[in-house]
Amino acid sequence: MRQDLFEQRFGAEWQEFDEWLQVQLGAKPRGDRTYIPHREIPARFRNLARHLALARDRHYGAQLVNRLEALVLGGHQAIYGAQVSESNALFAFIMRTFPQLVREHWQSVLVASICLLGSMAGIIIAIQFFPDFAYVLVSQDQLAQVQQMYDPSNPRIGARQADSDVMMLGHYIWNNVRIGFQCFAGGILFCVGSLFFLLYNGIVLGAMAGHITQVGHVETFWGFVAGHSALELFGIVLAGAAGLQMGYALIAPGRLKRVDALKAAIPDAIRILYGASAMIFLAAFIEAFWSSSRIPPVEVKYAVGIGFWVLMAIYFVFVGRTKLSKPALQVPMSATAPTPSPTPVRPS
Amino acid sequence: MTSPAPETASRHSLPASAFNTNLLTMLDTPRVVPTPEGIELTIKVAGPIARARAWIIDFLIRAVVYMTIGPALAAMGKFGMGLFLIMLFLLEWGYPIFFEMFWKGATPGKRVCHLRVLHDNGTPVGWRASFTRNTIRAADFLPFGYGFGLVAMLMNRDFKRLGDMAAGTVVIYVDQETKAKPKVDAAAQSVAPESVPSLSMVEQRAVIDYVSRLKRWSDDRQIELAMHAGIVLNRETGRDAVDRLVALAGHYTGRVGMPGSSNAANGTNSNNGNNGNNGTNSIPVHSGSPTTNIAPGNR
Numbered sequence: 001m002r003q004d005l006f007e008q009r010f011g012a013e014w015q016e017f018d019e020w021l022q023v024q025l026g027a028k029p030r031g032d033r034t035y036i037p038h039r040e041i042p043a044r045f046r047n048l049a050r051h052l053a054l055a056r057d058r059h060y061g062a063q064l065v066n067r068l069e070a071l072v073l074g075g076h077q078a079i080y081g082a083q084v085s086e087s088n089a090l091f092a093f094i095m096r097t098f099p100q101l102v103r104e105h106w107q108s109v110l111v112a113s114i115c116l117l118g119s120m121a122g123i124i125i126a127i128q129f130f131p132d133f134a135y136v137l138v139s140q141d142q143l144a145q146v147q148q149m150y151d152p153s154n155p156r157i158g159a160r161q162a163d164s165d166v167m168m169l170g171h172y173i174w175n176n177v178r179i180g181f182q183c184f185a186g187g188i189l190f191c192v193g194s195l196f197f198l199l200y201n202g203i204v205l206g207a208m209a210g211h212i213t214q215v216g217h218v219e220t221f222w223g224f225v226a227g228h229s230a231l232e233l234f235g236i237v238l239a240g241a242a243g244l245q246m247g248y249a250l251i252a253p254g255r256l257k258r259v260d261a262l263k264a265a266i267p268d269a270i271r272i273l274y275g276a277s278a279m280i281f282l283a284a285f286i287e288a289f290w291s292s293s294r295i296p297p298v299e300v301k302y303a304v305g306i307g308f309w310v311l312m313a314i315y316f317v318f319v320g321r322t323k324l325s326k327p328a329l330q331v332p333m334s335a336t337a338p339t340p341s342p343t344p345v346r347p348s
Numbered sequence: 349m350t351s352p353a354p355e356t357a358s359r360h361s362l363p364a365s366a367f368n369t370n371l372l373t374m375l376d377t378p379r380v381v382p383t384p385e386g387i388e389l390t391i392k393v394a395g396p397i398a399r400a401r402a403w404i405i406d407f408l409i410r411a412v413v414y415m416t417i418g419p420a421l422a423a424m425g426k427f428g429m430g431l432f433l434i435m436l437f438l439l440e441w442g443y444p445i446f447f448e449m450f451w452k453g454a455t456p457g458k459r460v461c462h463l464r465v466l467h468d469n470g471t472p473v474g475w476r477a478s479f480t481r482n483t484i485r486a487a488d489f490l491p492f493g494y495g496f497g498l499v500a501m502l503m504n505r506d507f508k509r510l511g512d513m514a515a516g517t518v519v520i521y522v523d524q525e526t527k528a529k530p531k532v533d534a535a536a537q538s539v540a541p542e543s544v545p546s547l548s549m550v551e552q553r554a555v556i557d558y559v560s561r562l563k564r565w566s567d568d569r570q571i572e573l574a575m576h577a578g579i580v581l582n583r584e585t586g587r588d589a590v591d592r593l594v595a596l597a598g599h600y601t602g603r604v605g606m607p608g609s610s611n612a613a614n615g616t617n618s619n620n621g622n623n624g625n626n627g628t629n630s631i632p633v634h635s636g637s638p639t640t641n642i643a644p645g646n647r
Contacts, residue, residue, distance in 0.1 A: 164430065167427065173434055
């Protein structure tokens with residue numbers, strides 16, 4: 001077929017597709033026009049691709065091929081690049097996806113917990129018996145500053161003399177979320193980075209906590225950390241766990257190439273990181289406005305702190321479990337009837 | 349990427365297939381993205397230097413923001429310091445994510461350098477990919493100055509750093525050539541239909557590319573390059589050769605009015621009012637490269 005006949009025959013189709021594409025890219029739809037209904041788009045797009053292949057094969061002119069290529073590209077990006085937004089995605093994430101993922105990847109969560117919490121606890125206990133051990137781990141100036149921050153005579157706990165709440169909020173957001181992201185990102189270095197950052201932060205936090213406890217500012221310090229400790233520490237643990245998942249995919253990719261194994265591990269790891277970031281962020285607010293306040297008595301602070309830990313445990317252990325009970329009606333199984341699967345389909 | 353001049357084909361009498369193969373063995377960065385419809389898209393991946401340039405520009409933009417807003421916030425005392433730290437956090441982590449999602453996959457620095465972030469299947473970048481590549485940036489930055497990221501880019505065929513590998517994204521050059529419109533003076537330079545040579549797609553594209561880049565070169569260089577196109581010139585020399593190529597390019601892209609006879613043998617353009625670039629200029633993926641002709645099924 002000659003080129004001009006080809007263009008005559010199919011030109012109207014291409015023009016319609018171009019108009020549809022413009023609307024997808026954000027042009028205002030003109031009220032009187034009827035655009036291609038969505039269910040016809042796949043067939044139209046395949047036709048367009050076929051026309052482009054024909055035009056190339058028959059060596060039609062560059063202008064025509066350019067035009068068709070532009071339409072095919074636009075169609076490819078509009079169709080395959082469409083973002084599907086799910087209503088209630090946030091609710092489903094909080095109530096189902098996030099706790100399920102944490103339970104599913106419990107091994108990495110356990111390893112990250114040991115690295116962060118275990119090292120912290122170990123060092124706190126060690127410093128009670130060997131007070132000078134703190135000076136091995138952290139510099140003297142830093143310990144002195146931290147000790148002064150938690151001095152009972154300090155009007156605002158956990159802060160330097162003239163700091164304000166909002167400033168501490170900014171500092172906590174900047175500092176703690178960065179630590180979480182570092183623990184996550186380090187995982188891509190075959191887990192080494194994640195392990196390093198988790199252990200490092202555990203050691204430093206343990207040294208400072210142990211030193212302050214040993215010096216005697218027990219109520220100020222533990223009253224301060226009680227409120228936000230659950231969210232912050234476990235948030236960093238989860239970020240590190242996500243990093244360890246990435247690293248483990250690189251270390252033991254199974255039957256896939258390492259890059260493909262990494263890409264397969266990313267969706268779960270990133271969802272855990274979303275949740276962890278939210279937890280650390282929330283902890284920063286609690287730390288800035290609740291923990292540093294001297295108004296509540298320390299017993300209330302302890303109670304709130306323990307309450308947060310218990311709530312968190314309940315959340316991650318019980319929330320999002322499907323009901324695995326037997327169905328109300330016992331339907332006799334036939335050979336061909338498929339059994340419905342009890343596990344829910346995770347929203348992507 | 350410059351297509352090799354048609355002079356190669358005429359002087360050495362290479363068959364067309366050999367001519368096309370040479371393009372793939374050149375040191376260049378087009379990558380072929382297959383689509384389910386059987387069409388292959390071509391994207392040009394961007395290397396570390398271009399990306400470093402874009403990053404520096406972004407860094408300077410952020411520095412300017414800090415330096416302008418910083419003193420204003422400092423005047424607000426400790427409250428202002430807190431706001432400054434929050435802004436620091438948002439700009440360090442949220443700036444790239446925000447622009448990649450809401451500004452068609454390019455931060456201002458990338459936009460200035462004509463770069464864009466896409467998934468490696470050619471689709472625009474999504475939330476998860478953007479979040480992934482920008483949080484793993486913390487690992488790419490180690491040990492200092494994007495050391496690990498640079499090593500990863502140099503070891504990877506698509507110049508992907510660690511964040512790109514995990515997220516399945518790639519940074520590409522936005523195609524400039526399809527936006528360049530060769531200027532043609534219609535009255536002075538229309539091409540007589542019988543004098544239009546029968547060129548393959550690759551050769552037509554080479555002529556169009558030449559004309560679209562004319563402004564970059566000095567006059568002498570223009571003439572020097574035009575003299576290589578022996579196959580299309582009717583013994584013109586010097587400035588006439590350049591004008592002849594400009595007229596031909598105008599003919600191939602349909603910008604010059606032409607009497608409507610079309611030659612079935614060589615498939616020349618008929619007069620189309622609609623230029624292929626109209627309306628879809630926002631698509632950055634370069635599809636016009638001659639390398640697409642080499643894909644199986646497309647000769």
